[in-house]
Amino acid sequence: MNKDWDGKRYHTLNYFLRNKFGCKIFKISLDAGFTCPNRDGKISTEGCIFCGPRGSGDFAGTAYGLAEQFHEVRNMMNKKWKTGKYIAYFQAFTNTYADVETLRKKYYSILGMEDVVGIAIATRPDCLPEDVLELLEEINNKTYMWIELGLQTVHERTAKIINRGYGLDAYIASVSELKKRNIEIVTHGILGLPGEDKGEMLQTVDFIANTGTQGIKLHLLHLLKGTKLEEMYRHGEFQLMSMEDYVATVVDCIERIPGDMIIHRITGDGPRDTMIGPMWSLKKFEVINAIDHLMMDRDTWQGKKYVGKSKKYVP
Numbered sequence: 568m569n570k571d572w573d574g575k576r577y578h579t580l581n582y583f584l585r586n587k588f589g590c591k592i593f594k595i596s597l598d599a600g601f602t603c604p605n606r607d608g609k610i611s612t613e614g615c616i617f618c619g620p621r622g623s624g625d626f627a628g629t630a631y632g633l634a635e636q637f638h639e640v641r642n643m644m645n646k647k648w649k650t651g652k653y654i655a656y657f658q659a660f661t662n663t664y665a666d667v668e669t670l671r672k673k674y675y676s677i678l679g680m681e682d683v684v685g686i687a688i689a690t691r692p693d694c695l696p697e698d699v700l701e702l703l704e705e706i707n708n709k710t711y712m713w714i715e716l717g718l719q720t721v722h723e724r725t726a727k728i729i730n731r732g733y734g735l736d737a738y739i740a741s742v743s744e745l746k747k748r749n750i751e752i753v754t755h756g757i758l759g760l761p762g763e764d765k766g767e768m769l770q771t772v773d774f775i776a777n778t779g780t781q782g783i784k785l786h787l788l789h790l791l792k793g794t795k796l797e798e799m800y801r802h803g804e805f806q807l808m809s810m811e812d813y814v815a816t817v818v819d820c821i822e823r824i825p826g827d828m829i830i831h832r833i834t835g836d837g838p839r840d841t842m843i844g845p846m847w848s849l850k851k852f853e854v855i856n857a858i859d860h861l862m863m864d865r866d867t868w869q870g871k872k873y874v875g876k877s878k879k880y881v882p
């Protein structure tokens with residue numbers, strides 16, 4: 568059993584990409600100008616209760632066109648890092664929610680840029696119709712690609728509370744369609760959702776660990792100004808996680824994730840201007856250090872408590 572990924576006790580995206588490409592790889596977050604069916608009225612006008620005005624793309628470039636955004640971020644990175652290659656990350660809103668020709672133009676416009684070695688596309692499981700799947704398969708055969716699916720929770724009760732707007736069956740079906748086409752998948756889970764205890768959070772991670780997706784992103788629930796979540800918080804309907812709780816929960820999650828699954832994220836710093844809490848999460852490196860230290864104290868590593876497919880969590 569692997570217990571060490573270049574000095575880390577878990578299988579980081581950095582480790583994976585450096586081994587795959589032989590150099591430092593940067594992700595460049597983009598806002599391609601899409602919207603989301605959970606916000607434009609097709610499913611709902613409310614959106615997921617935690618979603619801010621930038622559709623979970625708070626760190627995407629701010630210039631207008633995709634090429635300008637790409638160059639803006641790349642130029643910033645070049646000041647610090649002289650070498651490296653790039654993965655274009657379609658992050659904001661739902662990045663497969665348009666007609667297939669529009670999608671084709673946007674994806675290929677970025678793939679043609681110098682030093683772009685791959686593409687990552689964040690979307691919803693209910694926004695992958697057949698023609699879009701065909702386009703994704705075509706691109707997957709030409710370059711390195713992964714698709715990110717925002718599952719957030721395995722529990723249907725919580726999915727209703729957060730107004731996710733699709734059922735678990737949609738996630739399962741889209742994973743199956745993407746896998747049929749050999750497309751890599753990264754599943755997002757959120758820790759600290761209203762009404763969930765630690766046992767339920769771990770059930771979500773156990774479920775993701777056995778879906779056969781290549782990667783996982785663990786998010787801390789961020790409370791942003793102007794969201795439905797803010798209202799619920801003001802009414803005392805849930806509490807934000809403390810750093811101590813979060814760190815211990817993340818380490819419990821990491822222990823249950825199989826060693827070959829790539830961990831794309833274990834924390835994140837929210838948008839400082841609209842964030843209400845938890846403010847400790849803005850010190851991202853302190854959180855990561857605390858996770859590393861707790862893993863050392865427990866002498867634990869990714870996969871140590873992986874239950875295996877035979878005992879997978881089924882809701």
Ligand code: SF4
Pocket residue numbers: 603604605606613614615618619622623659660661691717
């Ligand atoms: S699916 Fe994404 S963009 Fe759409 S409302 Fe939910 S978090 Fe926001």
